[in-house]
Amino acid sequence: MxxxxxxxxxxxxxxxxxxxxxxxxxxxxxxxxxxxxxxxxxxxxxxxxxxQPPSPVRPKLKPVPEAAVAAVGETLREQGLSAPAVGGSTTFLQARTANEVLKAQERRLKLQKMKGELVARDRAKALLFRLAREERDAWVNWPGRVAALMAAELGVDAAVMHRALESQVRAHLGELADVRTDFE
Incomplete structure (x- = not known):
């Protein structure tokens, strides 16, 4: 030849x-x-x-897991784009669009984190816990600081005033303790 x-x-x-x-x-x-x-x-x-040039015989492709197809559909629906019905077939264009959307979201989150607009969940929890504890401690100590002053103004016994204020503050803090934060 x-x-x-x-x-x-x-x-x-x-x-x-x-x-x-x-x-x-x-x-x-x-x-x-x-x-x-x-x-x-x-x-x-x-x-x-x-x-080497590609073989004219197409290789047998592995089936795509249903979870991956569902994730593509969910991503497309979140962005208001048309998504295949559950159990339907996802086109390559839809999967590629979902991939590009996810990459753009990831880049946006990285940029927000670099700008300091986002903080780590653990750090936010620790900060919230510390602030709540400081607030609680301030309220627990408040009756001891103001009971004598209020008792003198009202003409009542300071110990009685202290017990009354302390019981009311503790009851109120008990109500506030039922409030739970959910970071999930």
């Missing part, structure tokens, strides 16, 4: 055949023509698989 004929046979360019010939990856006859069967075997053995 000539270089052109072998290029058509192998599904590559004539330049690729010439390079393979120079590199010694082809089986040649004495007159310089190409032996097709021997050259196919040598090219397959000596050529990097990543540089």
């Amino acid at each position: 000539s270089e052109r004929q072998y290029a058509a046979h192998a599904g590559v360019s004539r330049g690729a055949v010439q390079k393979a010939k120079l590199a010694g990856r082809l089986a040649l006859y004495g007159d310089g023509s190409i032996e097709a069967a021997g050259s196919d075997v040598r090219r397959a053995a000596l050529t990097d698989p990543a540089r």
